[in-house]
Amino acid sequence: MKHVLIAGATGYLGRHLCAEYQRRGWHVTALVRRKTGGxxxxADSIIEAEATWPASLHGTMANIDLVxxxxxxxxQADGVGYWDVDxxxxxxxxxxxLRSNVLHFAFVHVLHADRMxxxxxxxAKAAFVRKLQTAGIQSTIIAPTGYFSDMGDFFTMAKAGRVxxxxxxxxxxxxxxGADLATATFDAVGRGAAWADIGGPKTFTQDEVAALCFKALDQPQHIxxxxxxxxxxxxxxxxRLAPRRIAGPAQFFLTAAAMNMTAPPHGTRQLADHFQSLAASSDAASAQNTKGDTP
Structure with missing residues (x-):
């Protein structure tokens, strides 16, 4: 049995990666900051470590084939920033x-990083990629277009009445x-790809994404x-004006918003179904709140 260590295991994609590798018969070790969160x-085993502290990682990759x-x-939170973590x-x-003689290291990057x-x-991510590619270890860079979860900003605006x-x-x-990206990542690593740009099964304009949100909410379309x-x-x-924890994500969103973030299609899960699920959850939460307010 092959052994994989997943770093960032409690994040949106990390959870899907753990599930995918375990489903494919690998022994999964999840690296987490706090075991309670994992x-x-x-995962077959969970290791608690703080990756920003090198000493806490010593010995965590014994018998690991792939990271x-x-x-x-x-x-940004806890006093750390992108250069500390990413x-x-x-x-x-x-x-x-490298100390543990791991054979392969895969890293989840960003599409069109060279333009951002x-x-x-x-x-910060791009600087790490450059280091990884010259480190003397087999590597795979995964560059996704964006996650379904990232489209939540469209849904939030639509729910408020206007995008x-x-x-x-x-x-x-x-x-x-995330589940489709985990599958595509497994396949790219398995075939030894050095770099893989990965997108979902269907391409939309931003107007079309907004329209999907309004349709899922059964609301008039206002864009x-x-x-x-x-x-x-x-x-x-x-x-110049905003705190780093606000400026950082906003800079990325505003920069990516002006680009065509498209890549070869993978997966089968549909964005429309994702928005329908969000709408159903929103309706259920509203119904529960209304029930709680009933005298």
Whole structure:
């Protein structure tokens, strides 16, 4: 039996990676910051360690054949930032993998990173990728277009009654469900791919994503297009005025929003079904709250 260590195991994608590798017959070791957060993981063993502290990783990769890192932060907290986690914590993982003679290291990156080097989140990941590719270990870089969960911002706006978009709303994306991305990652690593751009099964314009949200909510469609100059102005103002924990994710979102984030299609799960599920959950929560208010 082959052994894989999943870093970032309690994150959105990490949980799917654990389930996918276990389903495929691998022994899964989940690396987590706190064991209490990994109680429901599909893992054969759970190791508690802080990847930003190299000493805590010593010995964690004995008998490991493959490391898959989905480690990164989208919102800076606990006094650490992108260079602490997306770069240095992954460097610490890589160095431990090299000491332990791990054969293969896979890393979940960002599509079109070469066009977003001014975005701190992306710059930190890209710096690690460069280090990984020259480290003397077989590597696979996974570059997804975006997750279904990332489309939640569209749904939140639609639920409030209006979706606000920059430009003409024609930028295209084929986001992918976490479970489908985990499968595509397993396959890319298995065939020894050095790099894999991965998207979901269907491509949409931003207007079409917004329309799917309104349809799932059974609400009238209200979409407002803002001049793109406001997006560019926001990108200039954010690092100067907003806290890093807000500016970082917003810079990435606003930069990616002006691009066609499309890649070869994978998977079968549909974005429309995802939004229907969110709408059903929202309805159930509303019904429960109404019931709780009943005298």
């Amino acid at each position: 109680a429901d993981l599909a 898959v890192s989905a480690l990164g932060i989208t919102r 770069y240095q914590a992954n460097v610490n993982l890589l160095e431990e993998a 080097d001014h975005v701190p989140l992306v710059a 606000w978009l920059f430009g003409k709303g024609q930028s295209r994306i084929n986001p992918i469900d 407002t297009h803002l001049p793109d100059v406001l997006r560019r102005l926001s990108l200039w103002l954010l690092p």
